[in-house]
Amino acid sequence: MREIVFDVAPCHPQGIEAKAVERKLRIVASNLEELHEEARDALIQHLGPAHTTYRVRFRHPATR
Numbered sequence: 001m002r003e004i005v006f007d008v009a010p011c012h013p014q015g016i017e018a019k020a021v022e023r024k025l026r027i028v029a030s031n032l033e034e035l036h037e038e039a040r041d042a043l044i045q046h047l048g049p050a051h052t053t054y055r056v057r058f059r060h061p062a063t064r
Contacts, residue, residue: 003055006039
């Protein structure tokens with residue numbers, strides 16, 4: 001299974017932003033649960049049916 005890594009950072013006001021540089025994807029959400037849903041939707045839109053072969057991982061600033 002392939003993996004796509006999103007770098008997570010706070011976004012103002014009261015939001016979270018995640019970027020997947022290797023795929024040029026950027027998503028914004030108000031909380032972590034919504035961020036997961038947005039990442040899934042972005043992969044479906046970007047990759048179509050092939051999105052099922054990717055695992056999504058979020059990398060927070062402290063783990064870089």
